[in-house]
Amino acid sequence: MTVMPFAMGLACVLLAFVPFGRIFGSALTPAFPLMAIYYWAVVKPEMFPPVAVLAVGLMFDLLSGGAIGLWALVYVVTYAVVISQRMLLVNAPFSAFWIGFLATAVFAGFLAWVIVSVIHGIFVPPSSVVRHMAVTVAVFPIFAMLFGRIQTRVLQGG
Amino acid sequence: MDPNRSTLPFREFSHRISLVFMLTLAAALLLLGRAETYVFDRARQVVTDLAAPLLEIASRPVAATRHIIERTDEYAYVFDENERLRAENARLLAWKEEAQKLQAKLARYEALLNVQIDPAINYASGRVVSDSGGPFVDTVLVNVGAEKGAKSGQAVVDTDGLIGRIVSTGPKASRVLLLTDLNSRVPVVIEPAHYKAVLAGDNTNWPKLEYLASQSAISPGDRVVTSGDGGLIPPGLPVGLVIQTSSGELRVQTFSDRGRLDFVRVLQYEFPSKVKRQDPPEVLGGPVEGEAAEADAAAPPVSAAQAARE
Structure with missing residues (x-):
């Protein structure tokens, strides 16, 4: 395991809190950590072990001020599901990789929504999580490309 | 098939075990976190304090970009905006006069009624x-x-x-x-x-x-x-x-x-629960003759109101 993907995961957590929304006047930033987790779960899971996923999720929870363990659990479960479906995605063309991410985002968003609704005992309006995940899926290709660059550099370095 | 499966069976196995362990740990954290224990609050504060300076640096370019966009928008509408502001200014001047009158009136009433004025x-x-x-x-x-x-x-x-x-x-x-x-x-x-x-x-x-x-x-x-x-x-x-x-x-x-x-x-802001009673200013202190008797008469309701506040 190299620390690079994990460091990228942590950087993604920080990035998720940078108020980019202020530029456009909307508040939601994409789920950057989910992109990193999905990318490395498919491409090289050995480089992003479950403990790293948990750490990234927990860091997000600590910074976000929401329920502790919410995103840690969502990310670890999502990671497990992606790993189980990895064979479908590992050598697939980019479009399939992207569609796989769409399914992953839908799954993660739905799971998080269910957990939050159970915690609060009410049906939390789902519009914000839908928007959040839509933005995430839309900007995924840019980050997948970026991660790809980093990945090849790490491999070359190794 | 996955090449790792045949070459690295042990690694695959340990990966699985660790995945199950992390799943359990995350679920346990979610339940424990609900108890809002001191440890989590403390961890939250530490992480927040560490991340805040980094986020501040990262938010600077965002603020700068936003500023540039706003400026561009402003240049595009500068004449319309000027016109609008002139009209608004004229309207507000009338309001200002009204507000000043009301302020003076209100200050007088407050003094008369011995209102506890909120501290700044x-x-x-x-x-x-x-x-x-x-x-x-x-x-x-x-x-x-x-x-x-x-x-x-x-x-x-x-x-x-x-x-x-x-x-x-x-x-x-x-x-x-x-x-x-x-x-x-x-x-x-x-x-x-x-x-x-x-x-x-x-x-x-x-x-x-x-x-x-x-x-x-x-x-x-x-x-x-x-x-x-x-x-x-x-x-x-x-x-x-x-x-x-x-x-x-x-x-x-x-x-x-x-x-x-x-x-x-x-x-x-601090709730003004411990504020001292404010006496009315001298000029509004009422007639001079029989002042002591009037002060005595006025004292009980004021102190009762103050007690209720405290």
Whole structure:
């Protein structure tokens, strides 16, 4: 395991809190950590072990001020599901990789929504999580490309 | 097939085991975190304080970009805007005169009625350095911490009105719970008829009005301000306007724009429970003859009112 993907995961957590929304006047930033987790779960899971996923999720929870363990659990479960479906995605063309991410985002968003609704005992309006995940899926290709660059550099370095 | 499966069976196996372990750990954390134990709160503060300077640096280019875009917009509309501001200025000058008259009148009435005037509120200014980051929480970090006097419960305002209140503080940064968050409850008053309600966030852009008396006649466009009930948030801070959703429900459109939060003020308000009685000024002290008798007569109700406040 190299620390690079994990460091990228942590950087993604920080990035998720940078108020980019202020530029456009909307508040939601994409789920950057989910992109990193999905990318490395498919491409090289050995480089992003479950403990790293948990750490990234927990860091997000600590910074976000929401329920502790919410995103840690969502990310670890999502990671497990992606790993189980990895064979479908590992050598697939980019479009399939992207569609796989769409399914992953839908799954993660739905799971998080269910957990939050159970915690609060009410049906939390789902519009914000839908928007959040839509933005995430839309900007995924840019980050997948970026991660790809980093990945090849790490491999070359190794 | 996966090449790793044949070459690295042990690694695959340990990966699985660790995955199951992490799943259990995450679920346990979610349950433990509900207990809101001291350890998690402490960890949260430490992480927040460490991340705040990094986020502040990262938010600078964002603010600069926003500034450039705003400037470009302003240049495009500079003549229209100028015209509009002239008209508004003329209107406001008339209002200013009116306000000055009312202020003088009010000061006289307050002096006559011996009203306890709210002490001036100190504040600390800061910047919003982070976004909420998640779809289920509406909190932001501001770079005003305990070192600058921020405390849990203090109201946070921007130039437009109330944005929320502080829920936790570290030495350098504090977390602000915005009005739209699921956990936000703020006592408000709906003007002009002075109906009281609680403004409750529900993770949408428009918070709800709860505990509103059934016969209260409020209509879209009414102004909502803080009521000061509970003594946490000073009374009279502008909050927003009543709007009607497509389903006929009455909600509140906040004056502050959630997407454009930048510079904010943390109000260091203390509920005036221990304020000394203010005597009316000399000029309004009433007739000179028989003053002692009148003072005696006036004393009991004042002290009773003060006792009720305390």
